[in-house]
Amino acid sequence: MPRYTPAEIEARWQQAWEKDGVFQATRNADKPKYYVLEMFPYPSGRIHMGHVRNYTMGDVIARYKIATGHNVLHPMGWDAFGMPAENAAMAIGGHPADWTYDNIAEMKKQMKPLGLSIDWSREIATCHPGYYGQQQALFLDFLKEGLVYRKNAVVNWDPVDMTVLANEQVENGCGWRSGAPVERRELTQWFFKISDHSEELLSALDSLDNWPAKVKLMQANWIGKSRGLQFAFSTIEAPEGFDRIEVYTTRPDTLLGASFVGISPDHPLAKTLERDDEAVAAFCAECRKGGTTEEAIETAEKLGYDTGIRVRHPFDTAHELPVYIANFILMDYGTGAIFGCPGHDQRDFDFATKYDLPIISTFLPSEDVSPKLSEAYVPQKSEKVFYNRGFAGDQWQTGEQAVDAAIAFCEENGIGQGVTKYRLRDWGLSRQRYWGCPIPVVHCDDCGVVPEKKENLPIELPYDVSFDTPGNPLDRHPTWRNCACPACGKDALRETDTMDTFVDSSWYYARFTAPRADTPTDLEEAAYWMNVDQYIGGIEHAILHLLYARFFARAMQITGLLPESAAEPFDALFTQGMVTHEIYQTRDGNGRPVYHLPEEVTEGKLSDGTEVEIIPSAKMSKSKKNVVDPLQIISNYGADTARWFVLSDSPPERDVEWTASGAEASYKHLSRVWNICDRVSEMDREAPGTGDDDLLRAMHKTIHDVTMGVESFGFNAAIAKLYAFTATLQKSKAGYAAQREAIMTLAQLMSPMTPHLSEDIWAHQGGEGLITKAPWPKADEKMLVDDTVTLPIQINGKRRAEIQVPADMTKEEVEKIALAHEAVIRTLDGATPKKVIVVPGRIVNVVA
RNA sequence: GCGGGCGUGAUGGAAUGGUAGACAUACCAGACUUAAAAUCUGUUGGGGCGUAGCCCCGUGUGGGUUCGAGUCCCACCGCCCGCACCA
Numbered sequence: 001m002p003r004y005t006p007a008e009i010e011a012r013w014q015q016a017w018e019k020d021g022v023f024q025a026t027r028n029a030d031k032p033k034y035y036v037l038e039m040f041p042y043p044s045g046r047i048h049m050g051h052v053r054n055y056t057m058g059d060v061i062a063r064y065k066i067a068t069g070h071n072v073l074h075p076m077g078w079d080a081f082g083m084p085a086e087n088a089a090m091a092i093g094g095h096p097a098d099w100t101y102d103n104i105a106e107m108k109k110q111m112k113p114l115g116l117s118i119d120w121s122r123e124i125a126t127c128h129p130g131y132y133g134q135q136q137a138l139f140l141d142f143l144k145e146g147l148v149y150r151k152n153a154v155v156n157w158d159p160v161d162m163t164v165l166a167n168e169q170v171e172n173g174c175g176w177r178s179g180a181p182v183e184r185r186e187l188t189q190w191f192f193k194i195s196d197h198s199e200e201l202l203s204a205l206d207s208l209d210n211w212p213a214k215v216k217l218m219q220a221n222w223i224g225k226s227r228g229l230q231f232a233f234s235t236i237e238a239p240e241g242f243d244r245i246e247v248y249t250t251r252p253d254t255l256l257g258a259s260f261v262g263i264s265p266d267h268p269l270a271k272t273l274e275r276d277d278e279a280v281a282a283f284c285a286e287c288r289k290g291g292t293t294e295e296a297i298e299t300a301e302k303l304g305y306d307t308g309i310r311v312r313h314p315f316d317t318a319h320e321l322p323v324y325i326a327n328f329i330l331m332d333y334g335t336g337a338i339f340g341c342p343g344h345d346q347r348d349f350d351f352a353t354k355y356d357l358p359i360i361s362t363f364l365p366s367e368d369v370s371p372k373l374s375e376a377y378v379p380q381k382s383e384k385v386f387y388n389r390g391f392a393g394d395q396w397q398t399g400e401q402a403v404d405a406a407i408a409f410c411e412e413n414g415i416g417q418g419v420t421k422y423r424l425r426d427w428g429l430s431r432q433r434y435w436g437c438p439i440p441v442v443h444c445d446d447c448g449v450v451p452e453k454k455e456n457l458p459i460e461l462p463y464d465v466s467f468d469t470p471g472n473p474l475d476r477h478p479t480w481r482n483c484a485c486p487a488c489g490k491d492a493l494r495e496t497d498t499m500d501t502f503v504d505s506s507w508y509y510a511r512f513t514a515p516r517a518d519t520p521t522d523l524e525e526a527a528y529w530m531n532v533d534q535y536i537g538g539i540e541h542a543i544l545h546l547l548y549a550r551f552f553a554r555a556m557q558i559t560g561l562l563p564e565s566a567a568e569p570f571d572a573l574f575t576q577g578m579v580t581h582e583i584y585q586t587r588d589g590n591g592r593p594v595y596h597l598p599e600e601v602t603e604g605k606l607s608d609g610t611e612v613e614i615i616p617s618a619k620m621s622k623s624k625k626n627v628v629d630p631l632q633i634i635s636n637y638g639a640d641t642a643r644w645f646v647l648s649d650s651p652p653e654r655d656v657e658w659t660a661s662g663a664e665a666s667y668k669h670l671s672r673v674w675n676i677c678d679r680v681s682e683m684d685r686e687a688p689g690t691g692d693d694d695l696l697r698a699m700h701k702t703i704h705d706v707t708m709g710v711e712s713f714g715f716n717a718a719i720a721k722l723y724a725f726t727a728t729l730q731k732s733k734a735g736y737a738a739q740r741e742a743i744m745t746l747a748q749l750m751s752p753m754t755p756h757l758s759e760d761i762w763a764h765q766g767g768e769g770l771i772t773k774a775p776w777p778k779a780d781e782k783m784l785v786d787d788t789v790t791l792p793i794q795i796n797g798k799r800r801a802e803i804q805v806p807a808d809m810t811k812e813e814v815e816k817i818a819l820a821h822e823a824v825i826r827t828l829d830g831a832t833p834k835k836v837i838v839v840p841g842r843i844v845n846v847v848a
Numbered sequence: 849g850c851g852g853g854c855g856u857g858a859u860g861g862a863a864u865g866g867u868a869g870a871c872a873u874a875c876c877a878g879a880c881u882u883a884a885a886a887u888c889u890g891u892u893g894g895g896g897c898g899u900a901g902c903c904c905c906g907u908g909u910g911g912g913u914u915c916g917a918g919u920c921c922c923a924c925c926g927c928c929c930g931c932a933c934c935a
Contacts, residue, residue, distance in 0.1 A: 042935050082935060155933070166933040214852055218930075221851050294931050298849040328849085332932095347849080424932095431933065501935070539929060542852080547932095578928095619928095649860045649872070655928085657860060661873055668887095669872090675887090717862070720871035730888095792867040797916045799867050837915050843866040847915050 004674035006638020010756040014115050022066075022772055023117045025073040027528045034070035035529050036062045037509055039537030039545075040077045043125075044084065045103035047110045049579035049620060049658055050538075052630045053646040055116055057576055057715070058536050060647070060752040062117045064710050067751070067776035073529050075512040076111075076118045078104050080127035081436045082501045083166060089467040096435040097463065100127055110631055114639045115755055117772075122515045126504035131511065132437035133458025134520040135503065139440060140451050141520075141559040147193050150449065153428050154266070156291050157185035161470040164432040170291040177470065184288040189430035190439060190497070194551045198223050198422035201550055210572030212653075215542045222543045224423025226250045229407050230335070231416025233261055233311035236320065242269050245311060245323065248334035248421060252410060253402035254341040256389040257362040259352055261311050261323045262304070262338050266331035273307060273325075280305065280325070287327040294330070302351050303327045314415045326351065332425050342376060349376040362389040363402070427548060429500045434465060434473045436498030444485035444492040453486045459494070472496055505545055506552035509535075509569055510562060520561050527563040535570040539653075542575065574713055577655040579646060581626040583615040595625035598660065620658075628658050637667040640754035644670065647715040647753055669723065670757055673746065676730055677761045680739045689735030698728045699742050700783035706749045707779065715753070722750060740765055745777050793818050794845040795827050803844075811838040818844040 017023065027033075038058040041051055055076075062074040078100075085096035104125060124131050142148045156165040160178035164187070169176045194201075202223045205216045229252035232244035245261060263270055265287035274281045283305040290296050304324040313319035321339070328347065329338055342352035343361040352359055361371040363385040371377065379385055381399035388394055390402060391409045407418035430439065438459045440452035452459060462480040465473035474480060474496040485492035507520070513529040514522035537545075553569040556562040584596040586606070601612050620627045633642045645666040650656035702725040709718025729742050744765050751758035751771050762771035786807060791814065793801045801823035805814055815836050818824060828848055835847040 039935095044935095079935070083933090084935085164933075167931095168934040170933095218852050222931085224851095292933080295849075298931090300849090427932075433933090500933070502933095505935085538935095539853080540935085541930095543930065544932065545935085651861080654854080654861090659860075659873075662860075665872060672887090716860095717871085720862070723871055790867085794866080794916070797866095797914095802867070835915060837866095839866060843916085845866080845915050 004671040009760045010639055013756045013759040023119050025119045028071045031071040034065040035073045035532045036534045037532045040079050043078045043080055043103040043107050045106055047107055047630055049628055053579050056643045056646055059116045061534050063752040074117050075122040077124035079505055080125045085435045113634050122512055124515050129458040129460050135437050136440040136457045138520045143451055145559050147555050150188055150190055152186045153189045154184045154292055155187055157183045163470040167293050173290040181289055182291055184292055189428050191426040191428050194427045195424050198424045218542045227420055229410055229416045230419045236310040238309045239272050245337050246335040247337050247339055252406035254344045254362045257341040257343045257360040258339040259358045260340040261321050262326040262329050262340055264329040264331040264336040265325055267336045270325045304355055344376055346376040363387045429503055430497040431500055432472045433498055439495045439497050441495045442485055442492045447485055447487040450487045502548050506548045530566040532570045534572045536574045539575040576652050578619050579658055580655050581620050581658045583624050583626045584612045597625050640757045641667045644753055648719045651716050652713050677743050677764055680743050683736045685736050690733045692734040692738040695732045695734040695738050695742055697783050699745050700779045703777050704779040748777050789841055792843055796848055814838050
């Protein structure tokens, strides 16, 4: 009997697909189109199991859609700009471009053996001038439409290396290379006006029926629409121009509990005071230490500085409040100034306690309770509470009612206005780095900031750059900056900032529809292929990438680069989990952990017999040495085994743990299927069998279940059904015709997951053409329904017995049979049941 | 700190509010074999009793809704993801 030899089979069928050109996508009006896309990879140089899982899922969908008669587009490209290439150049020498292109070549070579249904003729790399030149054209279009502008923004500044740091390069508030404490510094930068589209990006979430609810919720919270009151405190003894301090609050119902006003260290008033007062300057400098992340700001110790300035409470001008500069107030949200109500905000409470400010309640949990002095009272906004300092006298109200009342009251009395605000900030795209898309503008002494002419695109990155000193090599390049002003022709300087790599990934899905077009998109191609029908990627992109891409689709419509129909770029989204692995650890002489690769460990021991501590599953990472190399798996077991395994054990949205025994089991299963195919081939064609009908019924149920599973991303459940059907087939004594039908159907149902093995079985059984192109099997409805059903009988919700009844039996008859069951009679012991619930086809519950 | 998610046997997990543990791993037992590997078959949530059978407990913890809760609601605990210059 021949053995299952994946290496030989897989190479053969990959060649067959290539020769046939089955995955090359062209427009075809006769078939419904289907665009499936996985988030394109960063070319790190090696594929990992996460890639295998991500691309296998997309491949299952793509192959299933081909089989169900769709014209499928399934492209692949490289998110090729970014910091790692520059880091490599700094660490080991070489050039980011060489490093990146070598990595792309290597990863592509590693990806090919997976047998993915990718149209490689559409491959793109964002670092190629053919791509980023079009991105520059797109930027110029955005600029013309007012979708891009310049303003000051804060960056992480390393005072020793004299360079801007990414958040990732800040470790515990210090620069990763210099170790110097990071400061925040302002630079003039380019911004996309995403905030103009806040309402649209928020409300359109409702139309995304095939997106995970959690992603939509995260995006909605990120956009952060709020209704609140904007008003001003009038100041006492403030510097000129600061007669008033504008404040925005979502809790105006607590205004009578205000005990201080806080302003951001970046607030204009703070900056003015800083100029003439060393103490203020020192405090603001202290606040500006540390990174720019919201996390760093929100978790830092709360610090305040009393400016000495006082403001009058708008309702009681005799009531004066101190103005503090406080490090936890963000200039980017609201007006950069707040009023503090320690009674109803824990952060304000902590601040008030620290600086000995009064704590005033405006509402209480009940009329006769006095406020707690140990923590802020912060009930749900929907909860009714007793307002002892409300706007309409003492009364019970929900927070929502009180907020509305407060806004109405303030508007009537000319104190402030109700306004709607969004937390979403404009998207800063400038990066002070080399390995990115150059921003195509020129700075001219006479004309100011001038867009580059489209005929001069692409503005290519110069190759001759050095990475021996920190900072942006474009800044110190001897000639690259020098150019003629596109407006007046005089000597001018190029912008040396490059674009955030999120820009590259915000429109690549559109570029795939016409990857070689000499404009960013080809409207005809885009109109045919867009939107992406199924997008697949990691949950870590739930907010930024997906929000930016949604914004870009709108901006590209405005600039005429996408058709009206493509408002939302991704019709359906699926977020898949990670591939994890156990960590094997021992301790060195000082008790520090030492990690070991999976292949060094057998039965919990190293080769020298040392016991290994096993730490449960964690994300695969080089430093923890718990990485399994897909190439190793493919060479041991074949791609089909790797593909089968990453889909089999866990639901796709959850993490899956890679285990050697699991991989082994997958391989065994595929061998088993192969062996069944072999056995069927050798069967006596004429000999009668038994149980043909049972086998075919099981087959049709499996068709139904697997189809449902694939349609709903229940790959693990679909695979469980395939295991079960394989066992049924293996034991079957049915005749040749039934068994041949069963093994061919099994091969088809497995083909999205294990395409090579399936092709081989198909060919062995004399199937016509490629299984990849064969139409998906259809379940016969008649074969799915059984004549009798098993109904469990519960007494008071506990299962006591079960009965077999005809599927179409009436409720009344079922009830009669159930009550006559000896277990029911025994348990009821003569009592009359209070109630009997019969759910047809499901369950009977007798309430005693 | 803020936002989101997850938690079920020894393990990964299954289960439109309706028989908890499908399927797989691991373990144990058996068949085949001189033996091993491979392959095949079977058992396995915990506890109890008068053991062909029956009973009790059981889905992170505590409460609630329901005839019925792993599933819905509230609180808590633990872990994971994101927080705008990582990709």
